[in-house]
Amino acid sequence: MSGLLLLAAALPGLFVDADPSPALREAGVECVAIPAARAEAWKGHCATVVDPSALTKLPAPGVRYRMNEARASSAPWVDSNGARFARGLQGKALIASGDGKAALAAAEAHAFGADALVSSGPKDWKAFGAMRQFLASLPAGDLPVLANIGFLDDGTPVANENMNLLLRRNLLFRVVGKPDAKLDVNVKPKPGDPSAFAYEVRQKLTDPKRLLRLYGSEVVVARLSGDATRRRVALLNYGNRVVEGVRVRILGRWPRVIAYAFGEKVEAADVVVEAAATEFSLPRVPAYVVVDLSTR
Amino acid sequence: MQRRDFLTIPAAAAVAMAAPKTEELPKYRVQSSYAPAAQPGMPGPFPGRVVNVHAANSINASTEKVDAALVAEMIGQGMLALTGEKDERTAWRRFIQPNDVVGIKLNCSGAPKICSHPVVVAEIAKQLIASGVAAKNITCYERFQDQVVSAKYPDYLPAGVNVWAASSGRDAINGYDPRTYVEVDFFGEDDTRSNLVRPISERFTKIINVPNMKDHGASGVTGCLKNIAYGSFHNVARSHRFEKTNTFSFIGTLAAVEPLRSRTVLQIMDGLKGVWHGGPFQHADRFGFYPARLMFGTDPVAMDRLLIDIIEEKRKAEGAISVFNRSTDYVKKGDFRKDPNTNNFIREPGHIEFAGGLGLGVFDKAKITLKEIRL
Numbered sequence: 001m002s003g004l005l006l007l008a009a010a011l012p013g014l015f016v017d018a019d020p021s022p023a024l025r026e027a028g029v030e031c032v033a034i035p036a037a038r039a040e041a042w043k044g045h046c047a048t049v050v051d052p053s054a055l056t057k058l059p060a061p062g063v064r065y066r067m068n069e070a071r072a073s074s075a076p077w078v079d080s081n082g083a084r085f086a087r088g089l090q091g092k093a094l095i096a097s098g099d100g101k102a103a104l105a106a107a108e109a110h111a112f113g114a115d116a117l118v119s120s121g122p123k124d125w126k127a128f129g130a131m132r133q134f135l136a137s138l139p140a141g142d143l144p145v146l147a148n149i150g151f152l153d154d155g156t157p158v159a160n161e162n163m164n165l166l167l168r169r170n171l172l173f174r175v176v177g178k179p180d181a182k183l184d185v186n187v188k189p190k191p192g193d194p195s196a197f198a199y200e201v202r203q204k205l206t207d208p209k210r211l212l213r214l215y216g217s218e219v220v221v222a223r224l225s226g227d228a229t230r231r232r233v234a235l236l237n238y239g240n241r242v243v244e245g246v247r248v249r250i251l252g253r254w255p256r257v258i259a260y261a262f263g264e265k266v267e268a269a270d271v272v273v274e275a276a277a278t279e280f281s282l283p284r285v286p287a288y289v290v291v292d293l294s295t296r
Numbered sequence: 297m298q299r300r301d302f303l304t305i306p307a308a309a310a311v312a313m314a315a316p317k318t319e320e321l322p323k324y325r326v327q328s329s330y331a332p333a334a335q336p337g338m339p340g341p342f343p344g345r346v347v348n349v350h351a352a353n354s355i356n357a358s359t360e361k362v363d364a365a366l367v368a369e370m371i372g373q374g375m376l377a378l379t380g381e382k383d384e385r386t387a388w389r390r391f392i393q394p395n396d397v398v399g400i401k402l403n404c405s406g407a408p409k410i411c412s413h414p415v416v417v418a419e420i421a422k423q424l425i426a427s428g429v430a431a432k433n434i435t436c437y438e439r440f441q442d443q444v445v446s447a448k449y450p451d452y453l454p455a456g457v458n459v460w461a462a463s464s465g466r467d468a469i470n471g472y473d474p475r476t477y478v479e480v481d482f483f484g485e486d487d488t489r490s491n492l493v494r495p496i497s498e499r500f501t502k503i504i505n506v507p508n509m510k511d512h513g514a515s516g517v518t519g520c521l522k523n524i525a526y527g528s529f530h531n532v533a534r535s536h537r538f539e540k541t542n543t544f545s546f547i548g549t550l551a552a553v554e555p556l557r558s559r560t561v562l563q564i565m566d567g568l569k570g571v572w573h574g575g576p577f578q579h580a581d582r583f584g585f586y587p588a589r590l591m592f593g594t595d596p597v598a599m600d601r602l603l604i605d606i607i608e609e610k611r612k613a614e615g616a617i618s619v620f621n622r623s624t625d626y627v628k629k630g631d632f633r634k635d636p637n638t639n640n641f642i643r644e645p646g647h648i649e650f651a652g653g654l655g656l657g658v659f660d661k662a663k664i665t666l667k668e669i670r671l
Contacts, residue, residue, distance in 0.1 A: 169486050199484040207481075207488070215487050216469035216530075244468035247489075270474045281474050 011135050012109040014102075014128055015052070015094060015117040020045050023122055027129030033117050055094035055117065058084060060101040061108045063219050063238045075168075075218045078238045082221060083163035085112035086175055087153055092117060099123055103131035104238065107262065107288035110135050111223045111234040113145075131288065134262045138290055141232045143225035148205055149173035150186035159189035165198040170214050170222050171205070184209050208276075215247040220285055222248070231293040235285055243285040254278040254293035262288040321545045325479040326553055330497065333558035337503070338524075338551065340561060340594025341390070344658035344665055346602055347377040347592040351671040355568040357586045362415040362568060367590075369671060371419050371564070374592035377667050385427045391561040391594075392502050394428030399500035400436045401560075403507045403523045404443035405576040410584065411443075412506040414452035416566045420504060421457045431456030437495065439463060439471075439527055462493050462530070472530045473497045478550055482534055482542050490529040496556055503560040505596070509570035509587055511607050513632060515543040516619040516645025518576050519603040520563045520596030521656070525550035536641055539627050544644040548651030551596065557656070563599055565591040572610040572636075579633035585610055597657025598664045600648045611636065619645050 016024070016032045019041040024032065031046035039049050064077040081095065085108075093116040095105040102124035109116035120128055149166065153159045153175045166173045179186035185205045190197045207213065212224045212233065219239035225232045231254055237243050247270075257268040257280050266289060268280040282289060335341065349370045355362050375387040392398060400420060402412045421434050434457045438444045441461035449459045462471030472491035481488045496503065507523035514536035515522050525547045526532045532550070535542040551557065567587040571578050578584050587606060593599045608619055616636035617626055622643070630638035652659030 195484075202484070202486075213486075215489050218487070244463065245470040247469065247474050272475065279474065281469075283470050 010113075010115055011132055012095075012106040012114075012116045012118050013048075014125070014132075015050065015119040017119070018122070020047075021122065023125055024129075027125040028133050029125060029129045050092075050117065052094055055092050056084075056089045058093050058095045058116075060096045060098040061104050061236075061238060062098070062101055063240065076239070078168050078219055078221065080164065080167055080221060080236075080238060081108055081114075082112055082167040082223075083160050085109075085114045086151075086163055086167070086173070087155075087160070088175065089114065091115075094119055097124055097128075100127070102128035103262070104236070104287050106131045106135065108236055111236055111288070131262060134260075134288070138260055139292065141225065141290070141292070143227055143230060143232055145174060146211055146224045146226050146231075147172040147174040148184045148209060148211055149201060150176035150180045150183040152176060152179070152186065152188045154189055156189060158191045161194045162187075162189050162197050165194040166201060167221060169198045169202065170212060171198060171202055172211055172222075172224055209251075210249075211251050213249040215249070217243045217246050217285065219243065220246055224250070226293075229295045233291040233293070235282070235289040235291070237285045237287050237289075245281060245283055246285050247279060247281050248291070249277050249279045250293060251277050254295065256294045256296060258292050260290045260292075262286050322480045322482055322542055324545075324549050326477075326549070327479065328476045328492075328554050330476070330554040330558070332554050336554075336558040337561035337594065338557050338596055339598075339655075339657040342378060342594045344595055344598050344663050345378065345593055345667070346595070346598050346664060347374050347667045347669065348589055348602075349374045349377075349592070349669045349671065350587075350589040352588050354588045354671075355586055360569065362413055364415045364419065366671065367413075367415050367568075368419045368422070370590050371416070371423060373669055373671065374564070374590055375423070377669055378592045378594075384423060388423060388427035392424065392427065392429060392504075394430075396429060396502045397433045397500050398424060398429055398435070399495060399503040399559075400434065401503055401505045401507075401524055401527055402436050402438040402444065402447070402449070403510075403518075403527065403566075403576075404438045404440070404447055405518075405527075406508070406510070406571065406578050407443045408446040408448070409578040410508055410510065410569060410571050410576075411447045412508060412566050413568055414447060414449050416564070416568065416590065417449060417506060418452040418454065420506065420564060421454050424504075425454055425457075432458070434458065435460050435495065435500070437461070437493065439493070439530075460495065469530055476553070476555075478529065478546075478553060480542075480546070483537065485534050487531055487534075490531045490550065492553065492556060493528045493530075496528055496559065500559060502562075503556070504562045504564060505560055506564050506566055509565060509567035509603055509606055510575035511572050511583075511611070511619065512575040512643075513640035514541045514644065515547060515647050516643040517600065517603050517607045517648075519565055519600040520593075521547050521551050521600050521648060521651050524556065524560055524596065528556055529553075539624065539641055541641045541644060543641075544647050545650055547647045548654045548656060551651060551656055552654045560596075561594065563591075563593050563596050565599055565603070567591060567606070570606070570610070572607055572614060573616055574633055574636075577633075583636070595657035597648055597652040597659050599657075600651075601659050601661060601664060602666065604645055604648065619643050 102120040512518035
């Protein structure tokens with residue numbers, strides 16, 4: 001395992017292509033980013049003009065259940081920007097949020113330490129504001145990102161899809177320019193079935209070596225950061241509803257487990273600390289849960 | 297009442313099962329901190345013994361109305377015949393004491409068309425209460441809430457008896473014990489654990505299994521073993537995602553996990569109504585049939601071995617292919633829900649013999665004793 005990147009503490013901002021509205025203040029959003037065309041209307045308000053064309057545009061995160069589609073797997077299709085964040089963005093991201101996805105988009109950017117704006121309409125301002133307040137309330141967590149796998153990204157769409165599947169299977173990776181001996185496995189992009197690729201990588205790594213495992217949901221994606229005395233698990237629920245229970249396994253002994261959940265109180269349950277690993281359950285997983293573990 | 301003495305059934309002609317070889321089986325890792333009881337409930341005190349109580353008037357094949365009084369008598373007679381006791385209270389106490397906390401494992405996967413009949417379940421609960429168990433200490437359980445609700449058990453059960461489902465959603469794991477599970481990687485799925493229904497390890501001291509008499513597209517038939525195994529663990533459908541399933545070994549492996557194996561002390565198979573094709577569901581009315589019987593035992597393997605014959609005989613009478621037919625010529629070549637000569641998977645009725653090999657009961661028909669009772 002190896003950790004080089006620190007998860008940035010910057011909170012995602014809100015991009016608004018609309019005139020000032022009391023609804024924003026009611027949503028707890030004090031400052032926004034706006035296009036130049038709105039500058040006049042926002043005079044006297046806390047607003048920063050940005051040029052959308054200079055930002056890296058990303059789609060809304062979410063899930064497609066594909067109930068009526070013939071397919072090789074019954075797993076829902078998670079639409080995550082994680083692979084794009086892992087690859088590294090040119091400048092700030094502008095994430096489309098669509099109806100109901102602003103909170104998840106903000107959480108995703110936070111989990112991946114991305115510098116991002118979330119573009120959202122009035123329907124989503126309240127959810128965005130609530131998520132931003134939740135993110136701001138979290139204890140500091142600037143810890144190195146942890147991974148088992150080094151991924152030699154060649155910048156191709158194949159590599160992007162490979163990373164997508166590693167991410168969806170919670171096979172923790174980071175992009176490397178050359179093989180990193182400190183990581184358990186280093187892999188190159190491989191064309192073909194990305195799901196088969198992910199399984200091949202998993203077999204090379206082997207499950208017992210995985211720094212993190214998740215049981216009970218196919219729509220929750222985890223990020224892990226940590227140092228010698230702490231671990232932080234960020235859990236993103238890409239589904240359309242609260243997940244009723246996940247079990248998390250983290251390598252190492254971490255007897256102190258504290259969960260912070262977006263929008264509700266969730267406590268870690270059934271904590272089991274063994275020599276090799278620590279396990280705990282979260283009875284509910286809303287859009288975003290952060291769990292801090294420590295040695296004491 | 298017509299009663300015949302215990303019969304020893306002659307061994308049937310060998311059936312070609314072409315089951316998977318041992319070396320082909322998935323690698324299972326069982327995680328459980330529970331030690332087996334001195335005498336595990338399966339196969340229990342009566343390995344190889346099965347009592348079959350048939351009452352032609354127990355169910356009306358036209359209306360599906362069940363005669364509750366007759367069912368009560370069937371259960372009473374079945375318990376006496378199984379145990380050899382003279383009174384029902386003593387017969388029940390061979391398995392369950394007044395201070396026990398009892399789980400009744402329902403079968404609701406095909407509910408409401410086919411399920412452990414509420415009249416049968418209610419009568420079991422009544423007889424448990426009569427034997428001294430407090431109603432509040434009886435819980436009828438199943439995995440999925442929507443299925444349980446559709447069967448309307450509370451309308452039939454004695455006051456105070458609980459009905460409980462492990463999860464309200466398909467992917468919910470809160471109702472399962474995080475410390476007791478079977479871990480296996482069938483096809484590269486990331487969630488490799490199947491956890492035990494939580495009250496089995498944390499609350500129930502005894503379990504009564506009440507399966508139906510059903511055909512099953514993946515396992516060949518579904519009776520005692522599959523109901524107690526797949527109905528007591530999470531994340532089991534992954535075993536039959538592809539044409540070649542892992543039901544052959546997974547069912548017995550799960551059923552043998554402690555404390556499930558030790559605490560499941562009685563099997564009462566509800567065969568008032570059965571399904572001879574398309575199970576565990578009843579996709580078409582014509583796939584339902586009415587054996588009008590209940591089977592009793594402590595040995596799930598012996599009971600399921602007899603179930604194979606019941607389903608096979610009915611399928612033969614209906615002109616359907618055998619449950620032992622493993623030819624891929626029939627797999628997904630038509631609409632399984634309509635055509636009894638189409639299989640959804642390669643069926644694995646050999647899962648019963650496999651479970652016998654794990655010590656869960658007697659598979660060899662020559663060693664099974666069947667007591668027939670007709671009411």
